[in-house]
Amino acid sequence: MPDTTTSAPNLQDAVIVGGNRIPFARAGSRYLGASNQDMFTAALDGLVARYGLQGEQLGEVVAGAVLKHSRDFNLVRESVLGSALSPTTPAFDLQQACATGLEAFITVANKIRLGQIDSAIAGGVDTVSDAPIAISDRLRSALLQASYAKTLGQRAKALATVRPKDLAPANPRTDEPRTGLSMGEHQAITTAKWEISREDQDLIAYNSHHNLARAYNNGFFDDLVTPFRGLSRDQNLREDTSLEKLASLSPAFGKSLSTPATMTAGNSTALTDGASTVLVANREWAKKRNLTPLARFVDAQTAAVDYVHGREGLLMAPVHAVPRLLERNGLTLQDFDFYEIHEAFAATVLTTLAAWEDDEYCRTELNLPQALGAIDRERLNVTGSSLAAGHPFAATGARILAGVAKLLHERAASTGKPARALVSVCAAGGLGAVAIVESA
Amino acid sequence: MTLPPIDRPGTVRELDRVPSLMALYAKALTPDPADVARLGARILPDALRPKQRTATIDDRHRSLPDVALKVRGVTANPQGLREYQNLLGFPRTEDLPAGYVHVLAFPVAMAVMAAPDFPLPLAGMVHLENRVDVDRTLTVGETFTVTAWASNLSGHLKGTRVDLIVEVSDPEGVVWRGVSTYLAKGTYTHGRGNDTGAAREFTPPLPTGSWSLGAGIGREYAAVSGDRNPIHLSALTAKAFGFPRAIAHGMYTAARALADARPLHGERYSWTVEFAKPVLLPEKVAVAITPHNAGGASYVGWNSKTGKLHFSGEISPL
Structure with a gap:
């Protein structure tokens, strides 16, 4: 028996070293027939090639997919086995709806900080084009009963309960299970509550496309994206979109509300396919491989809201997570060089900002002494976000993290001062995850 | 007690x-x-x-x-x-x-x-x-x-x-x-x-949920409740009683609102419902649940297309 108990290890820095993703494709288009495993393996192999990790045993690979076949229970491990990484690299699947990628990053970064692993890849993948289609519950129940039947008679009896309508396939549902409302309809309600204008939403969409296009044209994504199936840029990107064009689109959500419908296909994210990764390590691991730490993980926070009973909007959880994160780190909302707020819908970004600017709301709903205040919009989603790039649900987190790490590194290099970013991702189920990263 | x-x-x-x-x-x-x-x-x-x-x-x-x-x-x-x-x-x-x-x-x-x-x-x-x-x-x-x-x-x-x-x-x-x-x-x-x-004046609030009630929901509720009132079973049997289509069972709508409002009430509570226009199936019913600060909630359901009130009620701690 030992004489003393063990002591907790000192925390180490978890740093983002780089990232890689495949371009995001519009659903039912270029990646039709590509599975989650195909796409995630491609994203992994691109990362391995860029950072010379062939045959390396990493600490862990953690990623996930929101729409997943039941056969893909070990999707990430299977992808690792199909990649150029060492087959002795552990992996696991994680899922937190659209916050999957960010949550995977938080998970591996915390393990690295605790010294449990020295290196990791976090990421995510999703395909709407290869989404699982299930059989109906009644058919499934009959098949299961038949498979447990001991006699032919019992089996026949179980199968005899199947009705023709039970044979219709069950498509993955996109509605929130507890409210029956789609995410767009939920956001439309929040949009109406906060009286967000159509013009403001279209401007967010316009900036997203133009910022993403500029970043591509400046070569920003050259070491962040690997072409896949003939695509080298995000297919959803409309470099030539204008405010007039966006203004001409018909509303898609909120049409049955008593207020005017303002959300269109232009200011809402399109369904897309894609995969992304981000490489995270401790400083020593990076140094040994001559890799430059770009950004350091500071802290993260998740939150959830009661959208079921209308107490809060479905996509407003990050609004609640951020003040807790700021308080713990002694920061104000204005202490950031970059804000990456996932554009589930343009209106999501705007209701989030409006809530933080609202004194009454911040006092009553967030228990703050006053409003968090406004942010400098010039620092928001400066290389575009999900409206332009697309949003393959689980792949968004690592897309944001790899990009913002590079932005922070560039900013710190040019100013000689540290730079800091706030990352915010809303998710189905009234969930939200937010994180702070700083130049390393 | x-x-x-x-x-x-x-x-x-x-x-x-x-x-x-x-x-x-x-x-x-x-x-x-x-x-x-x-x-x-x-x-x-x-x-x-x-x-x-x-x-x-x-x-x-x-x-x-x-x-x-x-x-x-x-x-x-x-x-x-x-x-x-x-x-x-x-x-x-x-x-x-x-x-x-x-x-x-x-x-x-x-x-x-x-x-x-x-x-x-x-x-x-x-x-x-x-x-x-x-x-x-x-x-x-x-x-x-x-x-x-x-x-x-x-x-x-x-x-x-x-x-x-x-x-x-x-x-x-x-x-x-x-x-x-x-x-x-x-x-x-x-x-x-x-x-x-x-008729009570009704302006639909912002919804908190939506129920897509299919033509068969009356039959499905009949199967679990044993209440096979013909007005809920099919358009044909409903027509015999003066309804253009089958109507949803009132206690189906009220109980579904009660399920939606969980877990806002405590162990002792009252649950009320007042029925307005019947729900003619199939229909998409818009629903709004408003939690009360003192516990419980009020709820209201209306036709998402016409804005006509179907039912309203309260769940309150006793």
Whole structure:
């Protein structure tokens, strides 16, 4: 028996070293027939090639997919086995709806900080084009009963309960299970509550496309994206979109509300396919491989809201997570060089900002002494976000993290001062995850 | 703790089991000669139609039979409970949702209405409102006693109102009480009442949910509730009773709102619903739940296309 108990290890820095993703494709288009495993393996192999990790045993690979076949229970491990990484690299699947990628990053970064692993890849993948289609519950129940039947008679009896309508396939549902409302309809309600204008939403969409296009044209994504199936840029990107064009689109959500419908296909994210990764390590691991730490993980926070009973909007959880994160780190909302707020819908970004600017709301709903205040919009989603790039649900987190790490590194290099970013991702189920990263 | 007692009729008649709703409906729908005569009158042109029969009965106890029906040893069937929980969206636990207790106990109230001395015709009764007080949550293994009677006959612009009171008791006392208010349309035993009949002003709020109710939801609720009222089963059978399509069962909508509002109420609560326009199936019903600061919630459901009110109610701690 030992004489003393063990002591907790000192925390180490978890740093983002780089990232890689495949371009995001519009659903039912270029990646039709590509599975989650195909796409995630491609994203992994691109990362391995860029950072010379062939045959390396990493600490862990953690990623996930929101729409997943039941056969893909070990999707990430299977992808690792199909990649150029060492087959002795552990992996696991994680899922937190659209916050999957960010949550995977938080998970591996915390393990690295605790010294449990020295290196990791976090990421995510999703395909709407290869989404699982299930059989109906009644058919499934009959098949299961038949498979447990001991006699032919019992089996026949179980199968005899199947009705023709039970044979219709069950498509993955996109509605929130507890409210029956789609995410767009939920956001439309929040949009109406906060009286967000159509013009403001279209401007967010316009900036997203133009910022993403500029970043591509400046070569920003050259070491962040690997072409896949003939695509080298995000297919959803409309470099030539204008405010007039966006203004001409018909509303898609909120049409049955008593207020005017303002959300269109232009200011809402399109369904897309894609995969992304981000490489995270401790400083020593990076140094040994001559890799430059770009950004350091500071802290993260998740939150959830009661959208079921209308107490809060479905996509407003990050609004609640951020003040807790700021308080713990002694920061104000204005202490950031970059804000990456996932554009589930343009209106999501705007209701989030409006809530933080609202004194009454911040006092009553967030228990703050006053409003968090406004942010400098010039620092928001400066290389575009999900409206332009697309949003393959689980792949968004690592897309944001790899990009913002590079932005922070560039900013710190040019100013000689540290730079800091706030990352915010809303998710189905009234969930939200937010994180702070700083130049390393 | 149990629910405070209320006045019960002077006599109690005990039944050996909960009666079958099917048999009660069959009885209700077998026309008696007086009804046939009235129906004949209804298809006559207005001028030839005889004056509406307006019986005046001044004593409440003479007009309603002063008797309660009672059934001991009532218990829930686990499979039936699971199917009810699945359809309405309640968690699959051993607890009986308040709406399921209604399903188990209500046939006794139907038997009160189907009795020969009940003064109003059972066919075509309209459910106006419902209130349930819950003292504690019953569970699947328990047996309890159901007592039901009719009370409060009163005049209404469109006929006569009556309350059907159903009590569920354990050895300690009453733990669940339902008051279902019905309207016998066109039967005036108590005058026309002072209800102006003006529809309540309704402006739809922002919804918190949406129910896509398919054409078969009436049949699905019939299967889990045993209440096979033809107005809920198909367009054809509903047409026979004057509805253009099948209508959703009121207690389906009220119970689904109760399920949606979980877990805002405590163990003791009341659950009310007031029915406005029926839900003609299939329909997308918009729903808004508004939590109360003191616990509980109010809820409202309307047609998401026309904005017409279907139902509203409250769930409040007792």
